[in-house]
Amino acid sequence: MKKRWIVVLIAATTLADQLSKAAALSKLALGQPVAVMPGFSLTLGFNEGSSFGMLSGVMAGKPLLMAALTGALTLMFAVMAFRARHPFERAGFALVVGGAIGNIVDRLRQGAVTDFLDLYWRDWHWPTFNVADIAITLGAVCIINASLPFRRRKEPVIDQR
Numbered sequence: 001m002k003k004r005w006i007v008v009l010i011a012a013t014t015l016a017d018q019l020s021k022a023a024a025l026s027k028l029a030l031g032q033p034v035a036v037m038p039g040f041s042l043t044l045g046f047n048e049g050s051s052f053g054m055l056s057g058v059m060a061g062k063p064l065l066m067a068a069l070t071g072a073l074t075l076m077f078a079v080m081a082f083r084a085r086h087p088f089e090r091a092g093f094a095l096v097v098g099g100a101i102g103n104i105v106d107r108l109r110q111g112a113v114t115d116f117l118d119l120y121w122r123d124w125h126w127p128t129f130n131v132a133d134i135a136i137t138l139g140a141v142c143i144i145n146a147s148l149p150f151r152r153r154k155e156p157v158i159d160q161r
Contacts, residue, residue, distance in 0.1 A: 003082060013097075013099055013102065013131075014102045014105070018105060021102075026158075028044035030045070030046075034096070040118065041120070042118065043138065045114075047112055053110040061080075070107070072098055073102040079101070084146075088143070088146035091142050099132035115127075117131075
């Protein structure tokens with residue numbers, strides 16, 4: 001993956017996340033599930049904490065602090081994306097950065113992250129999530145995949161700038 005594609009993937013991920021959240025905000029009512037299929041519904045909610053609502057009590061009412069902390073981590077991951085040599089690693093970091101930017105935009109715009117994808121089994125619900133969370137998870141899988149010993153190339157990789 002060439003370096004310009006890293007920027008394209010970051011932008012596409014952020015755009016897909018923001019468009020999906022805009023649709024959720026305009027079509028869904030807060031806390032009113034819309035069944036899509038058994039085990040999956042669309043349920044609008046807001047998260048003031050980090051992933052899966054962790055730290056929501058500590059970070060409630062502090063969206064700028066949460067955005068700043070997330071922004072610092074996102075900047076580090078962006079640097080890692082441009083320094084990575086393995087294509088899966090570059091793509092993974094780009095997905096993480098794009099998803100993180102999508103969530104930062106929410107925090108700055110409305111003070112919390114918009115979540116709307118709800119997976120459940122009977123009375124048990126996975127924490128509601130969004131497209132940014134999917135991108136971050138897929139990015140982590142790509143990074144892990146690239147780090148596996150059988151995925152590493154035997155010969156040195158020449159950086160094509």
